[in-house]
Amino acid sequence: MRPKSRSHTVDKNMLGVFRYSRRAITLVWQTSPSLTIGIALATLISGLLPAAMAYVGQLIVDAVVAAMQHYEDSKTLDYRTALNYVVLEGILVIATAAAQRSLAAQQAILRLLLGQKVNTMILEKAQTLSLAHFEDSEFYDKLIRARRDASSRPLALVNKTFGLLQNAITLTSFAILLWKFSPWVLVLLVAGALPSFIAEAKFSGDAFRMSRWRSPEFRHQNYVETLLAREDHIKEVRLYQLGQRFLQRYRNIFTTIFNETKRLILRRESWGFALGIIGTLVFYGAYGWIVTDTVIGAITLGQMTMYLILFKQGQSAVSASLTSISGMYEDNLYLSNLYEYLEQPTANTSPLPQKNSTQGPQPNDGIRFEGVTFHYPDAAKPALSNINLHITPGQSLAIVGENGSGKTTLIKLLTRLYEPSEGRILLDGLDLKNWDETALLTRIGVIFQDFVRYQFIVGENIGAGDDSRFDDEEGWKHAAQLGKASDFIGELEQGYQTQLGRWFKGGQELSGGQWQKIALARAFMRQDADILVLDEPTAAMDAQAEATIFQHFQEHTKDKMAILISHRFSTVRLAHEIIVMEHGEIKERGTHESLLKQQGQYAHLFTLQAKGYR
Ligand SMILES: Nc1ncnc2c1ncn2[C@@H]1O[C@H](COP(=O)(O)OP(=O)(O)OP(=O)(O)O)[C@@H](O)[C@H]1O
Numbered sequence: 001m002r003p004k005s006r007s008h009t010v011d012k013n014m015l016g017v018f019r020y021s022r023r024a025i026t027l028v029w030q031t032s033p034s035l036t037i038g039i040a041l042a043t044l045i046s047g048l049l050p051a052a053m054a055y056v057g058q059l060i061v062d063a064v065v066a067a068m069q070h071y072e073d074s075k076t077l078d079y080r081t082a083l084n085y086v087v088l089e090g091i092l093v094i095a096t097a098a099a100q101r102s103l104a105a106q107q108a109i110l111r112l113l114l115g116q117k118v119n120t121m122i123l124e125k126a127q128t129l130s131l132a133h134f135e136d137s138e139f140y141d142k143l144i145r146a147r148r149d150a151s152s153r154p155l156a157l158v159n160k161t162f163g164l165l166q167n168a169i170t171l172t173s174f175a176i177l178l179w180k181f182s183p184w185v186l187v188l189l190v191a192g193a194l195p196s197f198i199a200e201a202k203f204s205g206d207a208f209r210m211s212r213w214r215s216p217e218f219r220h221q222n223y224v225e226t227l228l229a230r231e232d233h234i235k236e237v238r239l240y241q242l243g244q245r246f247l248q249r250y251r252n253i254f255t256t257i258f259n260e261t262k263r264l265i266l267r268r269e270s271w272g273f274a275l276g277i278i279g280t281l282v283f284y285g286a287y288g289w290i291v292t293d294t295v296i297g298a299i300t301l302g303q304m305t306m307y308l309i310l311f312k313q314g315q316s317a318v319s320a321s322l323t324s325i326s327g328m329y330e331d332n333l334y335l336s337n338l339y340e341y342l343e344q345p346t347a348n349t350s351p352l353p354q355k356n357s358t359q360g361p362q363p364n365d366g367i368r369f370e371g372v373t374f375h376y377p378d379a380a381k382p383a384l385s386n387i388n389l390h391i392t393p394g395q396s397l398a399i400v401g402e403n404g405s406g407k408t409t410l411i412k413l414l415t416r417l418y419e420p421s422e423g424r425i426l427l428d429g430l431d432l433k434n435w436d437e438t439a440l441l442t443r444i445g446v447i448f449q450d451f452v453r454y455q456f457i458v459g460e461n462i463g464a465g466d467d468s469r470f471d472d473e474e475g476w477k478h479a480a481q482l483g484k485a486s487d488f489i490g491e492l493e494q495g496y497q498t499q500l501g502r503w504f505k506g507g508q509e510l511s512g513g514q515w516q517k518i519a520l521a522r523a524f525m526r527q528d529a530d531i532l533v534l535d536e537p538t539a540a541m542d543a544q545a546e547a548t549i550f551q552h553f554q555e556h557t558k559d560k561m562a563i564l565i566s567h568r569f570s571t572v573r574l575a576h577e578i579i580v581m582e583h584g585e586i587k588e589r590g591t592h593e594s595l596l597k598q599q600g601q602y603a604h605l606f607t608l609q610a611k612g613y614r
Pocket of ligand 1: 135379
């Protein structure tokens with residue numbers, strides 16, 4: 001795997017526009033070897049045919065001149081040779097059309113396959129990454145961009161690379177024919193085209209570097225775009241009348257990017273024009289040379305025709321190559337982004353050998369946090385410091401604490417979404433990192449504050465709690481009963497088959513509290529889980545409903561471990577043990593009664609809330 005820093009190094013080499021061509025071709029080859037060969041062949045044939053046609057053109061003119069001469073000398077008609085050449089040219093034209101059509105068809109088919117392959121690679125990679133990656137804005141942006149152009153960019157780069165190759169073949173075959181006229185004319189033509197070529201490659205490289213450097217601004221602009229145009233944001237933006245402010249921000253970012261891009265475009269085009277003139281002058285100088293040689297009889301009329309065609313087509317091949325080069329930097333940008341994403345080191349960075357145990361040495365020991373400290377990547381202060389905890393089966397633990405005190409972070413560590421920076425977490429006496437991932441995760445059922453509202457049918461939203469019973473209708477109903485969701489589901493027109501959310505036709509939106517009941521039912525679906533975690537999933541319900549649900553939850557999880565995060569003391573008091581967190585540390589712990597006796601933070605907050613209810 002390449003280290004990140006190297007892939008970030010911007011290649012100063014002018015030939016840098018080709019830096020991802022090899023990888024793009026490899027990707028295409030892996031997608032379909034037969035189509036790659038087919039495209040390469042069609043490209044080769046399309047590259048050679050123009051020279052062949054120019055050559056036959058010469059033969060036609062010379063044959064016509066010879067036939068005319070023959071008629072003048074003998075007064076008999078013999079133009080079969082000329083006609084044969086005409087037929088041959090017709091065949092070559094058909095062959096050209098066939099090669100081009102087959103190229104287009106193969107490219108279109110390959111585009112579909114390649115888009116699917118790249119998207120699958122991106123999504124497969126996403127499954128191996130840690131949560132920290134998704135929380136890193138720059139990385140997340142890479143993922144989004146990689147997916148956006150997955151079906152077009154790699155193929156575009158391959159097409160341009162092949163297109164350049166085709167033009168190179170055409171120009172080489174032209175060069176072979178021109179060689180006969182004079183090697184010097186060739187030297188002149190190459191020398192004339194070279195400045196434009198170098199300029200184009202250089203400016204493309206500059207544009208590539210600029211786009212990379214400007215990528216945070218582009219990202220910012222995209223973000224403002226979503227604020228202004230997405231249903232989940234537009235409500236608040238309208239109400240607070242932020243539209244104009246955000247639009248102005250959108251324009252300002254554009255102006256910064258625009259001025260610089262404009263300068264680059266103008267520089268590129270004026271240099272392109274100036275250097276292009278050199279090429280044109282040289283070109284027409286050589287043209288005049290050919291015409292003169294024909295007039296003085298050094299070459300035949302047929303040869304002149306051929307050379308003129310070679311010149312004209314040669315010039316368009318050169319300009320097509322320049323266009324390809326200037327388009328390549330964008331494709332490069334895409335591929336550099338794609339490969340940086342695909343080469344991101346994966347989740348397990350622990351230097352310790354990983355074991356994959358499916359059970360611990362002390363069954364029923366439960367969960368232990370031993371001196372656990374945790375820093376989020378790049379965070380100055382730890383989100384958790386020196387946490388010590390023990391929860392045994394049949395016990396429930398409630399975590400309270402002000403916002404940002406580390407409650408959710410603790411759950412993220414318990415579910416192995418992150419690894420502790422110091423200390424360790426044990427389940428049945430075995431460090432979490434030595435657990436087989438599947439064995440560990442089947443034992444845990446979590447509902448986060450921001451649980452997923454799948455835009456699927458009601459039943460599947462519940463079934464998502466247990467992949468092995470995803471479609472189990474009886475299971476859905478049982479879990480819905482435990483989650484207190486069956487009543488309102490019964491009132492939905494299509495019951496468990498009701499499509500939820502607004503994304504798809506006929507979808508129905510639920511209230512916040514109803515969604516939470518679905519989420520609870522989802523947790524109950526996880527039959528084999530003996531660690532159940534509720535991270536404020538009932539916040540949208542009233543205090544009474546929350547307490548009832550938790551009580552009910554405890555009854556159904558008697559031999560299990562239940563962890564509840566809540567700001568409501570009326571629910572919290574029902575737990576066997578309560579911990580109070582502050583700035584990532586456990587400040588107080590005990591039962592409701594013992595904590596009240598301590599007269600500390602818990603007692604203070606409880607009294608405050610109790611007063612509010614009175
Ligand atoms: N992904 C993250 N990256 C960096 N810092 C984070 C991240 N998530 C949380 N934090 C920080 O870690 C600390 C603890 O956050 P956490 O989400 O655990 O708090 P919480 O107690 O669950 O809060 P709340 O009651 O508001 O849900 C906070 O200071 C927060 O800013």
